[in-house]
Amino acid sequence: MTISPQEDVIRCEGIWKIFGQKSQKAMEAIRCEGLSKKDIRERFDCVVGVQDATFSVRRGEIFCIMGLSGSGKSTLIRHINRLIEPTAGAVIIEGQNVNAMNPRDLRALRAQRIGMVFQNMALMPHRTVRENVAFALEVRGLPEDKRNAVAAQAIEAVDLTGWEKKYPDELSGGMQQRVGLARAIAADPTILLMDEPFSALDPLIRKQLQTKFMELSAELHKTTLFITHDLDEAIRIGDRIAIMKDGVLVQIGTPEQIVTEPADDYVAEFVGGISKLDLVTAARIMQPLAQYNQSHGAGDVTAWPVAGPGDKLNTLVDLAVGSEHPILIKADGAAVGVVTRRALLRGIQGREDQSQPQAEAV
């Protein structure tokens, strides 16, 4: 089997989750009559947790789902390893339909191919750090010396060597969540499911753990589904972000797309306060060279500072501070566009420079 980098490892196809006794009837009513969530609650006494979620996560990608609390994120992520059965729809992992698996295969999938980290850590209080980390291996029936060796590696990866024999309640919150992370990666799974892993931690510890996680992630290349209610965290960590609102995925895209092209007012309001400096690229705010030359006349560009189309606003600001000229954007050695001061300032604001027609986003 050849693995292409674009291959989907996780695919969710039209996942619906309706909580309640009459969930199937409610589902039918939604299909046939197109009822709203409110109607469903009134007529069937059911709660719609997730509404028609479709997305896929590619191999090695970190896919963030961002939404306020109660928006259905935890419900959605629990469908991936089938801790929750969907009311409709299916989850496909590496081509296998998880919802069609028998209990045995499902357990093997959970023990070997999926690691999960929980918001409340959910460590086993009666087990030492090592016994917690080795749990997935123990469940699979690995002999003790072997699983201890594997656990030692995972514990080292999260910098907890020396704490193996402690119990969870002897550790600080940040350390407990590192144990949770070690437990998730111990069995060397392909997929990591992380349900708000750092939300319960102090800001400083959270930042530390985010950094640790990104280091680990760069090293291990796990396909990761990462849940958070913090847009900054999503932008920091995610290759792509999905915004969830009241059970619906309202927008899926790269951090830059989410910030610069919000799909609706809800997302726009969310991303309004986000700094564009490290997100928006030169390609998005530049004006094609030909257009610039038309309005300003072709000048001598040799003294102009030069940047690439992928450079972020931050870099452009540095260049602009050191020079009186506009910035020339070169791709593969050829000049493709110009960023004027005006466009740069507007870009930082998150608005377009109205005085000049914009270049197409790349």
Added chain:
Amino acid sequence: MDKTFDWLNPFASIDLGIGEWADGIKGWAMANRSVIQPLKGFFDGVIARIEGALQAVPPVIMLLLLVLIAWQAAGRRVAVLVFCCLVVLGLLDPMAWSLAMTTLAIVISSVLLCVMIGLPLGILAGKSDRFELGVRPVLDTMQTIPAFVYLVPVVMMIGIGNVSGVIVTIIFALPPLVRLTSLGIRSVNPSVVEAARAFGATPRQILFKVELPLATPTILAGLNQTIMLSLSMVVIASMISVKGLGNEVLRAMGRLDAGKAIVGGLGIVMLAIVLDRITQGLGRSGRQRGHRHWWQTGPVGLVAALLQKRN
């Protein structure tokens, strides 16, 4: 009472014959005694063997053994208390120790059976709401019905003696173990169980590796209750010819013999304190022990430490 039907007092003139119906059951039980006898013989043998073993150990050795067990399970202070109680028990009367061992044998037999029956029932009740709903009124009945009510049918079916005594004791002492086992299973943090599921544990592994270990303190509290209730039944059980300390109390009542009453009564109290303290010590969580394993504390820990020092 005359035979005319009185609307204001209908109950006096209606006779459903429940008493006779129950007598019919008695007849059936008498007729089928031969089926029950082999079973009775088996359990009689088991109880006799337990008692034989307890009586065979010299009192001083037994006393030391119990003190060591108390030390291991509950620490040094409890061990001292247990030592004092046992000495008081022995000094009450030349026969007191032997009587106490007989009573202990009945209590041990009852509690063993309670655990064998109660633990699985409690686990089932903890896992299934329907089973819990069904079993709860039965447990309530077992605890509220006066012992004298079931004393009669049990004796009719099985006859007097230790086996009947144990059965009567079980009926009274079983409920808290079932209840607290169920409670213990139910109060395990669901997110920990979910984590176990997420890492591929089977329902069996979840039960034995997560739920039961986490429910253990609660289950041990139930065991403690069961032991105490078993002990509180010894006087009633002695009415159906169970020997031991309870019998002393019963005989003292008959003859208004204050001396015997004190020997029996104080003996039961001493035994109760000993059993209670030891089982309460078992129920303490790992945190209270300072996260040490049981083999790192008490006499076993001491011996282990000494051995390690020598090596």
